[in-house]
Amino acid sequence: MNYNIPGPMSKAVLSKGQRLTRGGNSYIAEVKAAEKAGYTEKPPQFINGKAEGSWIIDLDGNRFVDFHAGWASNPFGNANPEIIEAVTGALKRWGFSYEHPLQYDLAERLSDISPGKALTRVNFEISGTEAAEAAVSTALVYKERPLIIAFEDSFHGDSIGARSLSALTSERSKYFESWRGGVIHVPYPHTFDIPAGMNAEQYADYVIWYIEEFICKKVVSPDMIAGILLEPCMAEGGNWIPTDNFIAGIQRVAKKNDWVIIADEVLVGLGRTGTMWAVEHWNFVPDILVIGKNLSGGIEPIAAIAGKEEIMRDNEVHSGSTYAGSPAGCAAAIKTLEMYERDGIVERTAVLGRKVMDRLDKWPGEFSIVGEVRGLGLLLGASIIDSGTGKPDKELSMAVYHEALKRGAWIINDDEANIRLYPALNIDEDVLDKGLTAVEEALRVVEKDYRVNKHPEYPNFD
Ligand SMILES: Cc1ncc(COP(=O)(O)O)c(C=O)c1O
Known part of the structure; x- marks a missing residue:
């Protein structure tokens, strides 16, 4: 899976947002950050068409495993x-x-x-x-x-x-x-x-x-x-x-x-x-x-x-x-x-969290761009580093965010050289597995292919 996003329907709404919102909507902020970071392609984005349980389906029908969960606000998934x-x-x-x-x-x-x-x-x-x-x-x-x-x-x-x-x-x-x-x-x-x-x-x-x-x-x-x-x-x-x-x-x-x-x-x-x-x-x-x-x-x-x-x-x-x-x-x-x-959602979270960490604990060994993983329950995060210097790398963490999105997992990367995952506390294990697989593919691609300091195309929706 490799979504070409934003699709046409999302693009139309994003384009409207550019004219109407303070600062031109978050897409522009993403673009500016990506430009600063030296992206080689337009940052992917989407407009949410329907939020259902642990899934987000965008206006163009692309499905994403939702590791945002309303920025950790939806313990029982979206629209319970x-x-x-x-x-x-x-x-x-x-x-x-x-x-x-x-x-x-x-x-x-x-x-x-x-x-x-x-x-x-x-x-x-x-x-x-x-x-x-x-x-x-x-x-x-x-x-x-x-x-x-x-x-x-x-x-x-x-x-x-x-x-x-x-x-x-x-x-x-x-x-x-x-x-x-x-x-x-x-x-x-x-x-x-x-x-x-x-x-x-x-x-x-x-x-x-x-x-x-x-x-x-x-x-x-x-x-x-x-x-x-x-x-x-x-x-x-x-x-x-x-x-x-x-x-x-x-x-x-x-x-x-x-x-x-x-x-x-x-x-x-x-x-x-x-x-x-x-x-x-x-x-x-x-x-x-x-x-x-x-x-x-x-x-x-x-x-x-x-x-x-x-x-x-x-x-x-x-x-x-x-x-x-x-x-x-x-x-x-x-x-x-x-x-x-x-x-028994709290107990479930503890058990599932331990299971997820068995998987995430392998990341620093598997991916040279993962410096540390952290997890307690379903509070999950990883420090993304430049494998050469071993130092936290904000641009690479944003790249992981983007590549994961293109592969169907919506994770969080904000002002930090980290990625964060906030699954709904009742997330189905097979959905969680799909999402984590997408994140792992993203880590692999960024580790292998990403070159910073090349300038991106600036998107133009008109
Ligand atoms: C620890 C903490 N305190 C306060 C806030 C602010 O909450 P809200 O966005 O609901 O105003 C947040 C938001 O992420 C938070 O993480």
């Missing part, structure tokens, strides 16, 4: 009919109106499944971005302290507030640098491409040392810091899985300084890593949990924060917005959580 039915029922009964009972039912369920059942208070938001900001606002007001520690490579959303908390790439923060006043960014201890002479554990120890010895002693007094905002596994930056000593170190330093730990599990929470919450891999209970994406079953926007009783009970901070906690969003979430329990 049971969740749609629950949402439709809620819409018919309440439309969009306040004071409906579903928000209390959902709050009860969330508190019940929270780590250690210890996060007893909930507030609803619409998006992960809003929820991450709400969590930080809650911590600042609770501690009556103005600063927060956040990590390099983290992503908490693209509003001005959430972008200031994130540190994904400096390019992405351009012109917003000065909005970061209250955020102290520290390195994130990656497990690959780390400072010379260190292993992953030593790097993690160094980061903890940096917080204690540099930030707290040389930069700000620790009693001005309200807490630490942490992605327990770091998704957007490349699906990084922390070492045990890093998580232990964070807990220790937070306790010592009376800091709140906020776990942003917007992407990795609700089963993605094979436990309900990623923090459960380390048996740790954060003070505030940020929840989004999977919560809605991919059908209706809803997000939330859940926090400890003492932090949330009398907290007078304002967060949320008009549509937060809508009847439709709550109905989607309640049905989704019911299905989690009924289908």
